Amino acid sequence: MRMSGAEILIESLKKEGVKHIFGYPGGVVLNIFDLLYENEDFQVILTRHEQGAVHAADGYARSTGKPGVALVTSGPGATNTVTGIATAYMDSVPLVVLTGQVSTDLIGNDAFQEADIVGITRPCTKHNYLVKDVKDLARTIREAFYIATTGRPGPVLIDIPKDVTVNKATFKWPEQVSLRSYNPTYEGNKWMIKQAARTIQKAKKAVIIAGGGVILSNAARELKELIEFAEVPVTMTLMGLGDFPGAHELSLGMLGMHGTYYANKAIQESDLIVAVGIRFDDRVTGRVKDFAPHAKIIHIDIDPTSIRKNVRVDIPIVGDAKRILKVLLSILKEEGKSQWEPVRKSWLKQIELWKKEHPLSYAYSDTIIKPQYVVEQLYELTKGNAIISTEVGQNQMWAAQFYKYDKPRTLLTSGGLGTMGYGFPAAMGAQVAHPGMTIIDIAGDGSIQMNIQELATCVLYKLPVKVAILNNQYLGMVRQWQELFYGERYSCSHLDTVPDFVKVAEGYGAVGLRAVKPSEVVPVIKAALKIKDKPVFMDFVVDWKEKVFPMVPAGAAIDEMMLGEEAEEKKKKKLRAVK
Amino acid sequence: MRHTISVLVENKFGVLSRVSGLFSGRGYNIESLSVDETIDPQLSVMTIVTSGDDQIIEQITKQLNKLIDVIKVVDLTEVDHVEREMILVKITPKQQDKAEALRLVDIFRGRVVDSSPRTYTFEITGDEKKIAAFVELIKPFGIKEFVRTGKIAMAREGVKKS
Numbered sequence: 001m002r003m004s005g006a007e008i009l010i011e012s013l014k015k016e017g018v019k020h021i022f023g024y025p026g027g028v029v030l031n032i033f034d035l036l037y038e039n040e041d042f043q044v045i046l047t048r049h050e051q052g053a054v055h056a057a058d059g060y061a062r063s064t065g066k067p068g069v070a071l072v073t074s075g076p077g078a079t080n081t082v083t084g085i086a087t088a089y090m091d092s093v094p095l096v097v098l099t100g101q102v103s104t105d106l107i108g109n110d111a112f113q114e115a116d117i118v119g120i121t122r123p124c125t126k127h128n129y130l131v132k133d134v135k136d137l138a139r140t141i142r143e144a145f146y147i148a149t150t151g152r153p154g155p156v157l158i159d160i161p162k163d164v165t166v167n168k169a170t171f172k173w174p175e176q177v178s179l180r181s182y183n184p185t186y187e188g189n190k191w192m193i194k195q196a197a198r199t200i201q202k203a204k205k206a207v208i209i210a211g212g213g214v215i216l217s218n219a220a221r222e223l224k225e226l227i228e229f230a231e232v233p234v235t236m237t238l239m240g241l242g243d244f245p246g247a248h249e250l251s252l253g254m255l256g257m258h259g260t261y262y263a264n265k266a267i268q269e270s271d272l273i274v275a276v277g278i279r280f281d282d283r284v285t286g287r288v289k290d291f292a293p294h295a296k297i298i299h300i301d302i303d304p305t306s307i308r309k310n311v312r313v314d315i316p317i318v319g320d321a322k323r324i325l326k327v328l329l330s331i332l333k334e335e336g337k338s339q340w341e342p343v344r345k346s347w348l349k350q351i352e353l354w355k356k357e358h359p360l361s362y363a364y365s366d367t368i369i370k371p372q373y374v375v376e377q378l379y380e381l382t383k384g385n386a387i388i389s390t391e392v393g394q395n396q397m398w399a400a401q402f403y404k405y406d407k408p409r410t411l412l413t414s415g416g417l418g419t420m421g422y423g424f425p426a427a428m429g430a431q432v433a434h435p436g437m438t439i440i441d442i443a444g445d446g447s448i449q450m451n452i453q454e455l456a457t458c459v460l461y462k463l464p465v466k467v468a469i470l471n472n473q474y475l476g477m478v479r480q481w482q483e484l485f486y487g488e489r490y491s492c493s494h495l496d497t498v499p500d501f502v503k504v505a506e507g508y509g510a511v512g513l514r515a516v517k518p519s520e521v522v523p524v525i526k527a528a529l530k531i532k533d534k535p536v537f538m539d540f541v542v543d544w545k546e547k548v549f550p551m552v553p554a555g556a557a558i559d560e561m562m563l564g565e566e567a568e569e570k571k572k573k574k575l576r577a578v579k
Numbered sequence: 580m581r582h583t584i585s586v587l588v589e590n591k592f593g594v595l596s597r598v599s600g601l602f603s604g605r606g607y608n609i610e611s612l613s614v615d616e617t618i619d620p621q622l623s624v625m626t627i628v629t630s631g632d633d634q635i636i637e638q639i640t641k642q643l644n645k646l647i648d649v650i651k652v653v654d655l656t657e658v659d660h661v662e663r664e665m666i667l668v669k670i671t672p673k674q675q676d677k678a679e680a681l682r683l684v685d686i687f688r689g690r691v692v693d694s695s696p697r698t699y700t701f702e703i704t705g706d707e708k709k710i711a712a713f714v715e716l717i718k719p720f721g722i723k724e725f726v727r728t729g730k731i732a733m734a735r736e737g738v739k740k741s
Contacts, residue, residue, distance in 0.1 A: 122593075305645055
């Protein structure tokens with residue numbers, strides 16, 4: 001049957017099982033949007049900014065594991081997606097971004113709303129396409145979804161010129177995709193896995209580092225089995241939070257720049273690191289040459305370029321984390337665990353000591369709201385049964401430290417690119433995918449203003465996203481660096497004028513709540529959690545002097561941590577007591 | 580260390596820019612690059628000369644492999660291989676030097692591809708050493724224009740570097 005390009009696009013999306021499209025119309029995509037009018041197969045969520053659309057598709061994808069889809073127009077519509085695409089690329093999120101393009105005969109002529117979006121997004125997509133012939137459209141869409149969701153996932157962009165949406169072709173859906181140049185490795189090398197098992201058995205002080213790859217390969221169950229069987233403590237990267245229950249005794253929480261004292265200590269003292277689905281980002285390793293100086297490193301990742309990119313690796317295993325962990329576990333189980341029990345015990349005891357020495361802490365106050373208290377109460381009141389998204393900066397780190405993630409896909413955060421303005425639209429996308437679920441964006445007063453327009457979208461589609469604004473009137477993380485490393489010269493980090501977020505929310509038709517005193521925090525959260533049909537802004541006026549600790553200064557080794565004044569005080573007292 | 584890397588790619592528009600963008604985006608050097616279609620018009624071969632320590636070269640080959648349009652990457656430096664490059668050089672010799680210039684081209688098994696009352700244009704092919712030696716000797720004759728193709732390379736059949 002002959003169909004127009006727009007019809008082929010719609011048919012193809014149906015074949016891919018797409019249910020939700022985040023989009024924004026414009027001149028060259030009108031033929032496509034016309035077909036979406038009164039279409040029963042999809043829900044189109046009209047965002048208020050194309051960046052919001054891509055972040056929403058990203059939140060949708062991260063919270064479900066299914067690819068997110070965004071549809072925007074050419075030129076500025078397309079360029080507005082770039083930050084969203086780059087965010088998804090850094091964190092390996094499967095997206096298919098459809099951009100309109102000017103007609104093929106106008107391409108290259110600097111036509112109205114023309115931008116070379118394929119050129120612009122080449123370095124921040126897993127792959128991208130310009131479809132010049134309508135005959136290639138169905139195959140291209142099939143390939144795009146395939147590439148986005150297989151191997152190490154990532155965003156794929158398809159640029160579709162206006163005339164291609166009009167031109168007709170026979171619709172032919174390729175059932176199979178075969179790309180001679182793209183064959184991700186899933187099965188790990190057996191011999192390498194055996195080596196890894198042997199090394200794990202011999203290790204006295206092993207630590208597992210679990211990253212976002214565990215979530216992407218749905219390997220949390222296998223990981224948990226391995227951790228519990230081998231009695232090896234686990235620390236997680238920011239992207240890996242949720243890989244393993246945060247409240248479990250073998251969990252060390254997050255490692256790295258704002259990681260826990262005990263996670264960083266354990267890494268530095270360990271004799272073996274088993275890294276699963278991580279890429280050794282600089283925020284994780286600190287000064288690379290002093291990272292885990294005594295440890296052998298086993299590195300499991302599906303992307304060969306992740307291996308030996310930043311740190312030396314002794315046993316590299318390329319493949320899918322789930323399959324590799326399964327094989328690894330079966331080999332370990334064959335051998336039995338008795339031989340290592342006594343040695344593991346003393347290592348776990350050491351870790352317990354570190355946990356007691358410097359737990360994650362902050363000084364509670366009953367006169368001023370501490371931001372950490374807000375995050376803690378969000379955890380208490382949701383009992384961890386929520387999806388949390390974050391913005392970037394202090395809010396993100398407190399959300400990582402003081403909320404305990406028990407399940408994969410419950411934390412949505414821009415780990416790699418560090419995109420302020422990510423959390424709110426991502427929460428919105430997650431809410432679209434999980435209508436009944438509590439979704440909370442932990443935000444700062446700076447970040448929330450970067451995509452605040454999506455309040456209108458949430459109101460329109462009755463998405464009850466909760467936003468906890470840790471309002472300190474500052475770009476808190478910038479302020480923290482300036483205080484610690486720039487002689488308290490607060491250049492451009494004081495926001496000075498912050499809008500009345502309660503009124504802003506009400507202006508959009510949402511609910512605005514405010515807490516000024518610590519005693520108001522719990523009632524505000526409780527009230528917000530009850531609201532099921534509207535977005536809520538919770539404006540928490542928090543202590544602006546509060547800083548995120550522990551902190552590893554940039555360029556330092558990860559055990560060179562600043563632990564915060566309270567911690568320092570305690571340490572001094574203890575020393576005195578010992579004397 | 581310098582490496583000559585042969586990259587088999589899909590012959591599609593934009594592939595060259597994906598490859599060159601990878602090098603510039605990640606701060607790798609391209610010392611020379613030559614590319615053209617193979618016998619199969621759906622495929623192209625790029626020969627890239629780059630430099631870096633082992634870790635960088637490993638990353639370069641892995642990153643190239645990761646590009647969707649790249650089919651095969653071979654670091655020819657690791658195997659016995661043949662390298663060739665061609666130059667065209669236009670010189671302006673003095674009347675009394677003309678015979679000597681022609682003799683030089685002859686020694687290097689080059690050819691005269693154009694001549695005018697005041698210039699000669701030579702074509703020389705060879706490996707890097709030969710080209711460098713020729714350039715050194717021809718320089719005193721006065722080079723007016725100079726172009727080179729960039730290296731192309733191919734592994735020798737059935738021989739592994741010891």
